[in-house]
Amino acid sequence: MFDRFDRKINYLRISVTDRCNLRCVYCMPEEGVTLLDHKEILTFDEIVDVAKSAVRKGVDKIRITGGEPLVRKGIVDLVKMIGGIEGIKDFSMTTNAILLSKYADDLAKVGLHRVNISLDTLDPEKFKQITRGGDIQKVFEGIEAAKRAGLNPIKINCVIQDNKHEPDAKEVAKFCEEKGLFIRYITEMDLEKGEFSVVDGGSGGDCGSCNRIRLTANGLIKPCLFSDISYSVRELGIDRAIDMAVGNKPQTGHENHTGKFYNIGG
Numbered sequence: 677m678f679d680r681f682d683r684k685i686n687y688l689r690i691s692v693t694d695r696c697n698l699r700c701v702y703c704m705p706e707e708g709v710t711l712l713d714h715k716e717i718l719t720f721d722e723i724v725d726v727a728k729s730a731v732r733k734g735v736d737k738i739r740i741t742g743g744e745p746l747v748r749k750g751i752v753d754l755v756k757m758i759g760g761i762e763g764i765k766d767f768s769m770t771t772n773a774i775l776l777s778k779y780a781d782d783l784a785k786v787g788l789h790r791v792n793i794s795l796d797t798l799d800p801e802k803f804k805q806i807t808r809g810g811d812i813q814k815v816f817e818g819i820e821a822a823k824r825a826g827l828n829p830i831k832i833n834c835v836i837q838d839n840k841h842e843p844d845a846k847e848v849a850k851f852c853e854e855k856g857l858f859i860r861y862i863t864e865m866d867l868e869k870g871e872f873s874v875v876d877g878g879s880g881g882d883c884g885s886c887n888r889i890r891l892t893a894n895g896l897i898k899p900c901l902f903s904d905i906s907y908s909v910r911e912l913g914i915d916r917a918i919d920m921a922v923g924n925k926p927q928t929g930h931e932n933h934t935g936k937f938y939n940i941g942g
């Protein structure tokens with residue numbers, strides 16, 4: 677499918693939960709978050725129906741996001757259901773890897789191709805500070821488990837303040853080189869202010885060739901991360917919600933005053 681600006685839309689990012697087992701300072705506010713009510717969260721069957729409809733319309737790349745997708749109960753079953761849809765050429769997940777050592781083998785077995793893992797520093801204390809309490813050792817174990825399971829290529833999402841020459845980013849880059857991982861630099865974004873830039877080492881943030889739409893955990897199809905536009909699959913029906921999202925996809929991102937990274941999935 678193509679949008680009004682002749683961009684080919686073949687990528688669906690699916691947020692399967694707004695919950696997370698970390699509290700990263702650039703994602704979750706200190707005062708905590710208002711989580712979606714369980715009734716609002718799409719069931720596995722609803723998520724799979726959206727994925728099937730999107731694939732019928734031309735999507736061949738699907739990414740599972742959150743919050744943290746591995747905290748969603750039964751996540752391996754959901755990955756298996758989506759992995760079974762014919763026509764998906766690239767099936768990935770973005771995870772903080774805290775639970776990855778537990779699930780990597782099963783995820784690979786049921787059809788997940790690869791993972792992106794968040795890691796902004798190699799310093800355990802800084803990591804604990806950035807994530808408000810996370811244990812970096814679990815991330816290292818998750819990376820090793822993903823490698824053993826064959827969830828390759830493993831990409832590392834490294835959030836930077838300003839540039840990739842920052843000390844922590846340089847250390848993470850060296851670590852990636854040593855471990856055969858691929859680093860992507862994501863400059864810290866601000867939804868409300870509409871501050872974002874192209875992901876260095878990736879394609880996110882490049883509006884001119886943007887190929888993606890998003891599904892939130894509560895069933896909204898979002899044509900753009902930096903926009904308040906969304907279409908409910910429960911209210912409009914899946915096909916119509918996707919068609920309206922692609923049909924009304926903005927040329928470029930602006931500001932988002934209604935969503936948060938943890939409930940849209942970045």
Ligand code: SF4
Nearest residue numbers: 881883886900901929
């Ligand atoms: S801001 Fe919107 S249009 Fe631009 S790259 Fe992101 S999702 Fe695509």
